[in-house]
Amino acid sequence: MQSKLLDKINFPSELRQLGINQLPQVAQELRDFIIDIVSQKGGHLGASLGVVELTIALHYVFNTPEDLLIWDVGHQAYGHKILTGRKDIFHKNREQDGISGFPKRSESEYDAFGVGHSSTSISAALGMAIASKLKGDFDKQHIAVIGDASLASGMAFEGLNHAGVTDANLLVILNDNAIGIDPSVGALKDYLTAVKEGKNPRANNIIKSLNFDYSGPIDGHDLPKLISELERLKNIKGPKFLHVITTKGKGLQLAEEDQVKYHAPGKFEAKTGKIYPSNQENLPPKYQDVFGHTLVELAEKNLKIIGITPAMPTGSSMKFMMEKFPDRALDVGIAEQHAVTLAAGMATQGMTVFCNIYSTFLQRAYDQVIHDVALQNLPVIFCLDRAGFVGEDGATHHGVFDIAYLSCIPNIIISAPINEIELRNLMYTAQLGLEHPIAIRYPRGRGEIVNWQQPFEAIEIGKAICLQKRGTKAILSTGTIGNNVTKALNSISNNNFSHYHFPFIKPLDEVVLLDIFNEYEEIITIEDGTIIGGFGSLVANFYEQKGLVIKISKLGIPDFFIEQATVNEQQQIAGIDVITLQKFFSE
Known part of the structure; x- marks a missing residue:
């Protein structure tokens, strides 16, 4: 041998x-x-x-x-x-x-x-x-x-x-x-x-x-x-x-x-290369597929819709629109800066542009977001896939900085749906004719709802939603991490918290924030973005500018790079997984 x-x-x-x-x-x-x-x-x-x-x-x-x-x-x-x-x-x-x-x-x-x-x-x-x-x-x-x-x-x-x-x-x-x-x-x-x-x-x-x-x-x-x-x-x-x-x-x-x-095929048979079948029946969809199918659905009725992706048609599911409307869906290659400014140019001509870029890769086009889109107040629709932790790809690929690096830019709307239905409705609302650019951030992986293809409903920009009202402490979350909050609250006996979901990080719902100040003794903010400069920081800054003093605890991504692991393990490190939140709420 x-x-x-x-x-x-x-x-x-x-x-x-x-x-x-x-x-x-x-x-x-x-x-x-x-x-x-x-x-x-x-x-x-x-x-x-x-x-x-x-x-x-x-x-x-x-x-x-x-x-x-x-x-x-x-x-x-x-x-x-x-x-x-x-x-x-x-x-x-x-x-x-x-x-x-x-x-x-x-x-x-x-x-x-x-x-x-x-x-x-x-x-x-x-x-x-x-x-x-x-x-x-x-x-x-x-x-x-x-x-x-x-x-x-x-x-x-x-x-x-x-x-x-x-x-x-x-x-x-x-x-x-x-x-x-x-x-x-x-x-x-x-x-x-x-x-x-x-x-x-x-x-x-x-x-x-x-x-x-x-x-x-x-x-x-x-x-x-x-x-x-x-x-x-x-x-x-x-x-x-x-x-x-x-x-x-x-x-x-x-x-x-x-x-x-x-x-990156997942697990497969080594000798033949055959990928092991996975039972995907009755599972919630991947968020990228919700985006992809919803974009096609909207594009069928709105002929001004254009899709742009920098080299990620499969990963972003822009491929669905490329198959259905090849002239209206563009893969521009690994060129995020070009993708953003291309979208800006199209927007000046009245097109409704969905620019789909992984959150971590939008970092590479930051100047274009500021100079070519926001400064000119062009209504480009940024769909930021892989927001939050991404798992095994690790620190180079996490989409945890977008709230912080976008929120300081004038004119831009920042949104984060809690589930697939809200993602669909945010995309629907964005293409109705917003006067500002908007970023819609959503995570890698599967959602929460199997029956997600519901009729479209327009969403009021900047409006927060009360999911649960009780007790003297209010939890404020944004995006899909709110599902961790709901699961944690539902599993504890002393569920004596109110829970507010903020689909919009910018603009914040100031009316609800003032109501929260008047009704509660303490606020807990939770996000899958960085604590520094993130959603919690924006909430705290609002109260500070108003001269209002209230106890605020901010949970999110700490000030260090979190390495490769599963998403749940990474959330554990940050203290925003369901089990850690259960313990936190029970204390």
């Missing part, structure tokens, strides 16, 4: 002791190892399978961690983690107190830069390369591995533009598989496709025009060819660019055939 080479490899130094002819066996074993663990635990599968050979080649040729290797986004870094001292704990990937699903500087010296969002690798690697030169370290290598979808982002081009006028020792590797989470889009994708097919593009080589030493495209699964080319590039100074062609999901047939589904 052939011995397993991977068993003897814990760090790249041991990998480098092997002959090149042994590396294909390492690749197969590494691929099998990733499939075996991810099939049981879940995680990002396809991207890591696609770069197995590239990962081995990079650590074989370069002297990591002294040479600095940066993975863009980091979905594809599982093989890198396994080869850099984390093989024995990889089964704890994305779990509480385990390892992060993304490269993380505090986790390993081999993780040269922390990532999770796209298109940062070139700028970071260039910064490191310039710093090395200033320190007199002219032999250190700086390698950025970036996908074709991430390369299309503006920040990546900013990095390329700067690097091309330096003599920094930088190697950019384009991992070209024509897909991010969803298939890549745009003119750059068409250009790269033409290059791969050997056709003469309409222009000269874009990368050469930016003063990079360009080579490729080469087969990213051919280890001898990869190693030979990387060895050659290692001895060339200045900015270099290697175009590598890979197949996402390589080595698992079903993952190759359905690359979108197998980006």
Whole structure:
């Protein structure tokens, strides 16, 4: 029986002791190892399978961690983690107190830069390369591995533009598989496709025009060819660019055939790749699907409705509108800044624009929200998916800052539905003709109501709702975290609290807040956003401005980053899960 080479490899130094002819066996074993663990635990599968050979080649040729290797986004870094001292704990990937699903500087010296969002690798690697030169370290290598979808982002081009006028020792590797989470889009994708097919593009080589030493495209699964080319590039100074062609999901047939589904397939059968069936009958819908189906329903009657998403048609469920109204639903690629300003431009022409962006990714377009939307008071409808905790993706992906970073912007309305029906009604209300931009934040995962497709009802902007009235203490919540409050209150014997739901964080219902001040001795605010600058802070600020003194306890996300875990575990850390709230209310 052939011995397993991977068993003897814990760090790249041991990998480098092997002959090149042994590396294909390492690749197969590494691929099998990733499939075996991810099939049981879940995680990002396809991207890591696609770069197995590239990962081995990079650590074989370069002297990591002294040479600095940066993975863009980091979905594809599982093989890198396994080869850099984390093989024995990889089964704890994305779990509480385990390892992060993304490269993380505090986790390993081999993780040269922390990532999770796209298109940062070139700028970071260039910064490191310039710093090395200033320190007199002219032999250190700086390698950025970036996908074709991430390369299309503006920040990546900013990095390329700067690097091309330096003599920094930088190697950019384009991992070209024509897909991010969803298939890549745009003119750059068409250009790269033409290059791969050997056709003469309409222009000269874009990368050469930016003063990079360009080579490729080469087969990213051919280890001898990869190693030979990387060895050659290692001895060339200045900015270099290697175009590598890979197949996402390589080595698992079903993952190759359905690359979108197998980006993060959940649990599956390791040998066949068959995803285990889940009984979804009579379950509440995912909030993203409520958004997607509701958007189609509204667009059928309102011909001015346009949908925009930056590279997340599947994750946001914008795909439903793209299928029904392909001319009115746009995937603009990984380009959040462009998405927001594109929506603003459309709004100036009387279109009703639903701009769907994950909460964590709207952070990347903050100036556009202020300068291009709010300052001009354009009624763009921002649908912020994945608000609150997101679970296993961890700190890079939580949507917990949106209340704080949006509430300080004039003109914008901020809303947070408590359930699917209210989400539908907020979307319905927003497209009736608001005079201001509005952000509707809702969480990842399933809702609370099976029979959610109820007739639309307009919602009064800025109106709070009393869910329960009793006692001398009032609980004020916003968004779906209010369901945790309701469950906690219903499970305690001394349920002597009033509970108010605030669908609108801005504007706050000042009439209700004054009534609460007059009726109660104490207020407890609860949110799945940051305590600093969040809903509770806005409530407290209202009373302070009015010169009213009342005891306020604010529950929410504390002032530190909460790492990977399940959503419930993350809520436990923040003290806003049902069980912790039960104890809090019972004290």
